[in-house]
Amino acid sequence: MQDQSANARVEWQTATITGVVRQTARVSSFFFAPSVPFVYTAGQHVDVRLSAPDGYQTQRSYSIASTPDSGATIELAIERLDDGEVSTFFHDVAQIGDEIELRGPIGGHFIWTVADGGPILLVGGGSGVVPLVSMLRHRKARNSTIPALLLYSARSWDELIFRDELLALAESENNFDLALALTRDPVARANHYTRRIDAFIVTETLARLPAPPKQTFVCGSNAFVTTAADALVAAGIPAGSIRVERYGV
Amino acid sequence: MTTRGFTGRGQSPEIKDRVPPGQSLTEDFPVLSAGPTPRVLTEDWKFTLKVGPKPVISWNWDEFNALPQTKLTRDIHCVTAWSKLDTHWQGVLIDDILAEANLEPPTDFLLAHGYDGYTTNVPVKDLTGGRAMIATSYDGKPLTADHGGPARLLVPHLYFWKSAKWINGLQFTARDEPGFWELRGYHIYGDPWREQRYTGD
Numbered sequence: 001m002q003d004q005s006a007n008a009r010v011e012w013q014t015a016t017i018t019g020v021v022r023q024t025a026r027v028s029s030f031f032f033a034p035s036v037p038f039v040y041t042a043g044q045h046v047d048v049r050l051s052a053p054d055g056y057q058t059q060r061s062y063s064i065a066s067t068p069d070s071g072a073t074i075e076l077a078i079e080r081l082d083d084g085e086v087s088t089f090f091h092d093v094a095q096i097g098d099e100i101e102l103r104g105p106i107g108g109h110f111i112w113t114v115a116d117g118g119p120i121l122l123v124g125g126g127s128g129v130v131p132l133v134s135m136l137r138h139r140k141a142r143n144s145t146i147p148a149l150l151l152y153s154a155r156s157w158d159e160l161i162f163r164d165e166l167l168a169l170a171e172s173e174n175n176f177d178l179a180l181a182l183t184r185d186p187v188a189r190a191n192h193y194t195r196r197i198d199a200f201i202v203t204e205t206l207a208r209l210p211a212p213p214k215q216t217f218v219c220g221s222n223a224f225v226t227t228a229a230d231a232l233v234a235a236g237i238p239a240g241s242i243r244v245e246r247y248g249v
Numbered sequence: 250m251t252t253r254g255f256t257g258r259g260q261s262p263e264i265k266d267r268v269p270p271g272q273s274l275t276e277d278f279p280v281l282s283a284g285p286t287p288r289v290l291t292e293d294w295k296f297t298l299k300v301g302p303k304p305v306i307s308w309n310w311d312e313f314n315a316l317p318q319t320k321l322t323r324d325i326h327c328v329t330a331w332s333k334l335d336t337h338w339q340g341v342l343i344d345d346i347l348a349e350a351n352l353e354p355p356t357d358f359l360l361a362h363g364y365d366g367y368t369t370n371v372p373v374k375d376l377t378g379g380r381a382m383i384a385t386s387y388d389g390k391p392l393t394a395d396h397g398g399p400a401r402l403l404v405p406h407l408y409f410w411k412s413a414k415w416i417n418g419l420q421f422t423a424r425d426e427p428g429f430w431e432l433r434g435y436h437i438y439g440d441p442w443r444e445q446r447y448t449g450d
């Protein structure tokens with residue numbers, strides 16, 4: 001259903017970078033104070049627009065990593081692609097105090113709030129974990145005990161974004177469980193996998209949820225989302241309960 | 250405003266006119282979808298033309314492929330800010346589908362339906378006059394499931410979410426009925442040259 005806000009235009013505005021925190025060798029979090037604070041829902045993204053002196057402009061989408069419960073500051077976690085135009089700008093040029101044009105919140109499908117209930121299955125590949133982390137932070141901020149399982153695939157242990165936060169969350173035993181699938185890490189760890197997500201991994205991790213997921217969210221590169229979503233369907237999860245967000249590249 | 254320290258890759262002048270505002274060129278194929286990729290077998294495939302709730306005519310895969318075939322080479326533009334130039338498609342023009350059905354458009358609006366339950370609205374005038382087709386082939390090969398195969402709508406002059414994947418029908422509607430993304434914050438029409446990405450743009 002369309003709500004009132006869906007009829008209003010999402011305007012471009014400037015936001016000031018207030019902090020930069022390195023997460024992994026290739027990923028950093030950038031914190032923004034929007035000049036016009038906005039309310040958002042976990043899972044949504046913003047569009048960022050960069051403008052060159054000659055008038056050339058380019059824009060990209062970035063999922064919001066922060067929780068809507070934590071105030072107006074927006075956290076984006078951006079992975080540096082070596083020949084990427086926008087991600088290299090953030091990693092190599094942008095500094096605290098810089099003003100950046102962005103607009104949001106955007107997206108009315110890949111969203112979750114505690115009111116939607118669960119259990120929820122979250123499946124992320126690489127930086128595709130970002131909107132899922134927002135959902136988990138929202139869940140935690142609301143002291144929710146809705147069963148949640150994150151199946152998170154990355155190349156290696158050191159490339160897991162928000163690793164310590166997620167491990168601590170899994171330790172605290174509030175119905176949150178974490179399963180890792182590390183595709184290029186030879187070190188085997190209990191309850192975790194050292195290969196790409198497949199139907200067998202999905203079936204095995206699903207058994208860790210007290211009931212089948214009400215909603216499943218899959219996010220990452222095109223290739224990751226296709227493989228993971230196929231594995232979920234092969235493991236018997238109804239296609240209609242799976243929502244995906246594709247990062248394109 | 251100018252972004253401090255940003256010069257950008259820039260764009261070569263000869264293609265500048267072909268890339269709408271805010272878009273960047275890609276060699277990859279831009280993909281947007283809301284759920285998993287449905288695997289539809291051509292032996293199960295069916296395409297139905299409806300007026301309101303009423304089915305007018307249906308084709309199975311072989312019947313549909315016997316309709317007049319047309320090739321289009323077009324630039325396509327995804328709302329996630331990717332454009333791809335000179336993509337090659339083959340399929341059946343909406344004009345030829347309507348002619349075959351012997352149907353004069355009874356209303357000004359169509360809703361495209363996909364096997365995954367996806368819908369998207371497009372005015373009839375944007376689908377006729379050689380501007381749109383049901384594509385069954387991309388780059389000389391059968392359309393893969395990832396790109397919407399067996400068949401997808403192709404409306405290249407609008408943002409690509411309008412080119413519904415895994416299509417199984419077109420339905421004339423009395424009014425312009427918002428489809429899946431149009432109900433979720435995306436623009437009702439989606440013209441890339443006017444940067445109509447989101448509601449109200």
Ligand SMILES: Cc1cc2nc3c(=O)[nH]c(=O)nc-3n(C[C@H](O)[C@H](O)[C@H](O)COP(=O)(O)OP(=O)(O)OC[C@H]3O[C@@H](n4cnc5c(N)ncnc54)[C@H](O)[C@@H]3O)c2cc1C
Nearest residue numbers: 060061062063078079081082083084085086087127130247
């Ligand atoms: C809804 C949405 C949310 C997103 N959220 C996030 C997010 O939270 N975090 C995030 O980091 N990104 C996110 N992205 C992706 C982001 O929008 C950009 O696509 C990404 O940052 C790359 O932009 P770029 O300008 O650096 O690269 P571009 O200049 O756009 O270059 C990308 C192109 O270069 C190639 N390329 C360059 N480097 C590499 C490499 N190392 N490996 C493979 N290919 C390469 C690719 O083939 C691709 O065609 C999101 C995308 C969408 C659609």
